[in-house]
Amino acid sequence: MSESPSKKPKVTGSVDSGILNERVLLLVFESMKWDIHALCHTSAANRKLRALARRLLWRELCAYRAPRMISTLIEGCQISGGWDALAKLLFFCAGCESTRHFKLSQLTSGHFVKSTRFSKTSGRSFLAKKCRGDVLYVSDPCEHPTVDKQYDVGIYRGVFRGFKKSRTRDCLINRRVEFEEGVKCPYCGARVWSMTAARLIPRRSAARRLGSSDDALEYFVCLNGHLHGTCWLAPLSSDEDTDDCDDEDEENDDDMYTNNFI
Ligand SMILES: [Zn+2]
Ligand SMILES: [Zn+2]
Numbered sequence: 001m002s003e004s005p006s007k008k009p010k011v012t013g014s015v016d017s018g019i020l021n022e023r024v025l026l027l028v029f030e031s032m033k034w035d036i037h038a039l040c041h042t043s044a045a046n047r048k049l050r051a052l053a054r055r056l057l058w059r060e061l062c063a064y065r066a067p068r069m070i071s072t073l074i075e076g077c078q079i080s081g082g083w084d085a086l087a088k089l090l091f092f093c094a095g096c097e098s099t100r101h102f103k104l105s106q107l108t109s110g111h112f113v114k115s116t117r118f119s120k121t122s123g124r125s126f127l128a129k130k131c132r133g134d135v136l137y138v139s140d141p142c143e144h145p146t147v148d149k150q151y152d153v154g155i156y157r158g159v160f161r162g163f164k165k166s167r168t169r170d171c172l173i174n175r176r177v178e179f180e181e182g183v184k185c186p187y188c189g190a191r192v193w194s195m196t197a198a199r200l201i202p203r204r205s206a207a208r209r210l211g212s213s214d215d216a217l218e219y220f221v222c223l224n225g226h227l228h229g230t231c232w233l234a235p236l237s238s239d240e241d242t243d244d245c246d247d248e249d250e251e252n253d254d255d256m257y258t259n260n261f262i
Contacts, residue, residue: 034061058083077162081224085188093142094186101196102218125209131168135161151232163225185222192220
């Protein structure tokens with residue numbers, strides 16, 4: 001039913017018995033359709049299970065739950081930052097707090113999400129023109145109401161394929177953009193660049209993609225190519241189709257929905 005990535009990790013005939021038998025664990029998780037909560041609990045049980053999850057189970061979960069997206073991400077590339085971080089990115093909205101270029105009066109907590117649509121076409125709207133050759137998946141924004149503002153906050157996340165060889169990373173390095181003080185990647189804990197500070201945000205296309213009321217948006221990219229960002233969402237309007245845009249390949253896009261069983 002699910003297509004697995006071409007390079008399957010080796011399942012070793014484990015010397016351990018019972019719960020640590022890898023084949024048994026794979027079958028058990030498959031029978032649970034790789035429920036992320038079950039895997040979180042399993043990997044928190046002890047050191048051995050955490051190591052096994054890191055080596056094998058998180059990868060299997062990602063490949064099972066998001067097969068097309070994962071096979072695109074690993075096409076000639078390695079997953080940087082670990083499969084556990086990628087699994088978190090697929091199923092967890094990290095919330096947000098005030099940053100240098102995006103002010104909020106309150107902290108918004110993170111949470112597991114029911115389902116998320118990730119798209120490469122969306123991702124292109126977040127790439128500066130000279131970096132359009134990069135492959136970036138970005139999610140639709142998760143809507144969070146705020147108490148003191150007219151607009152909701154939109155929180156979104158994404159991931160680059162092969163970030164270490166990407167044009168975006170080259171641009172960041174060439175421009176000698178500094179890492180953002182006080183902000184870490186919510187998925188892998190690495191340092192991040194503010195794309196506002198780097199002047200690498202194509203504001204019009206990104207705002208339009210997000211349904212942002214203006215260009216009040218900010219996103220960060222970490223050393224491992226995870227993206228997380230925020231925006232102010234515009235109230236629903238009826239003039240959606242008037243803008244020119246590059247949606248012509250939308251129907252062929254490699255959209256990926258990740259559904260959670262909560
Ligand atoms: Zn959220
Ligand atoms: Zn990261």
